[in-house]
Amino acid sequence: MSEFDAKRETKIRSPGRRGAVIAIACAAFAVGMVGAAFASVPLYQLFCQVTGYGGTTQRAEAAPTEVSDQFVTIRFDGNVAGDLPWTFRPNQREVRVRLGEKSNVSYHVKNTSDRTTTGQALFNVTPDAAGLYFNKIECFCFNNQTLAPGEEVDMGIVFYVDSEILQSEELHDLPGITLSYSFFAVDAPAPVASGPEEAATGGSDS
Known part of the structure; x- marks a missing residue:
């Protein structure tokens, strides 16, 4: 393969590599956002408690x-x-x-x-x-x-x-x-479900 052909093949493949890098970056960003969503409430509460933000006591x-x-x-x-x-x-x-x-x-x-x-x-x-x-x-x-x-x-x-x-x-x-x-x-706490044996016998008082 000539030097010209090698350079031409590299240019053709480059967009594909860039696309892969972008895809990986987007996936990592999405995972990070999901993690942040789960952590946001306790982190926000901690932030408010430490700083008094929004009038938090x-x-x-x-x-x-x-x-x-x-x-x-x-x-x-x-x-x-x-x-x-x-x-x-x-x-x-x-x-x-x-x-x-x-x-x-x-x-x-x-x-x-x-x-x-x-x-x-x-x-x-x-x-x-x-x-x-x-x-x-x-x-x-x-x-x-x-x-x-x-x-x-x-x-x-x-x-x-x-x-x-x-x-x-x-x-x-x-x-x-x-x-x-x-x-x-x-909402009030839901009642605790009875166990398998209690459900089968109709309760211990019977």
Whole structure:
């Protein structure tokens, strides 16, 4: 084969190789996107918890030992989605607390329906930047809440606002912080299926 023919054959084959490389790259990208889709929710939640993005509050084991002499006003708001037959409201519309001080507040909730229902509370604070400094030690929002027909309860929150908020350029003048909750209906857990032997005998009580 002459040198000219060899170069000509290389040029003919090159588009095929390029196509193969592009195909492999696309396949790798697709696999990466699938992996990202599965990881996106926990990663996003972790990102929000670490950065306070979108007004996401923090979780803490205990309040600081030192309490500042600076005060901040915390306001409370409560909402319920239309598919959840509950009433939900804060027992205190606002409280004024010291930075670093552990505080206790509560919300009152009632199931107004004739059936057992389960809800999950989503939450945030405004201004959004305050989420990085708003720490919850205990909160009903950490778990789903199930209420029997007509049941009503007070649900508590234990929190503090970190004194490092004074170092924030946009929050150092301590504007009021609003903590908002929105309850949404969630499906109740499905009943556990009976085992083969129990199904065959109709249960152990027979």
